[in-house]
Amino acid sequence: MKNIYILLISFFLLMNCSSKEEETYVPIPYNLKIPQLFADKLIAPIIPTNNPLTKEGVALGKKLFFDKILSGNSTQSCATCHDPKIAFTDNRPFSDGIDGSFGNRNSMPLFNLAWNFDELFTWDGKEFSLEKQAFEPVTNPIEMHANWTVVAKKLQEHSEYPVLFLQAFGTSTIDSTLVTKAIAQFERTIISGNSKFDKFLKGETTLTTEEQNGFDVFMDEARGDCFHCHGSNNNPLWTDNKFHNNGLDATFSDLGLGAITGDPADNGKFRSPSLRNLAFTAPYMHDGRFATLEEVINHYSIGLKPSSTIDPLMKKVNEGGVNLSTKDKADLKAFLLSLSDLEFINNQDFQEK
Structure with a gap:
């Protein structure tokens, strides 16, 4: 009987200590590394109040991003389809x-996601918030094809994860909500902002004649007319993060945004991707x-197809496109490649250790 009392007392003491540890642990705030151009040109990034960035949360999210344990047969991770060495594609x-x-x-590609101010993610905008976007691929039958209950159980039984979740979120009980919060924290730290063109804007380098003319083509409404959807020297995201029908098809097998909103006026509309890191992210x-x-440049030059939802910004659709000269096409490509960020794809903060 005495031994039973001792065991009971020990159990309650252990539970009390564990409870206090979970209640009192405070993770360390994470300071986002914001490029000066972003600070000068953009408003502050969006960080949800219910999922603030912490060092422990970001580290956990990074570990989960590269861990194949999230897939149904433990053969794929988030990084399988989003490789940091090629700008997360x-x-x-x-x-x-x-x-x-x-x-x-x-x-x-995944970068600068914390500045997606409408908080609609994926090509068709079906996911509202990075946390919800991280949830869906795990269960999607044509992606990781897992079951969240099973995934949470595997993580709970793992030798490291319960402690890491305790450090990040103050609890060692793992569920899909905390997993996706951690992944979203890591994804918000993925920032690309040091391309050749960024350095040019900071006065650290010069553009070639071809790159300068390519930028002029990009900004010229009479020639490239690209900046309305894809930003400018005053928008370092190089996208408006909005949805457009850019004349790819006359009819649609994939409705894009229209399938999400149910509005026929949205059929054929897809998010404008950032033009950063195009050197690494083919195909397009x-x-x-x-x-x-x-091929992309030729599409806008001579390949536009009219349809009922064609974006008004495709002003020369009836002429097939903007009809660039051979030189302007080559120079536009040179400028677009100047937006690629070698430092980003080699950043060890984003690589699997």
């Missing part, structure tokens, strides 16, 4: 899931149909 028209299934969308467009930048 995978260089295939369509990513394949753990069962060998293919979707109909290209894997979007939501369905990866263009293998090269030359």
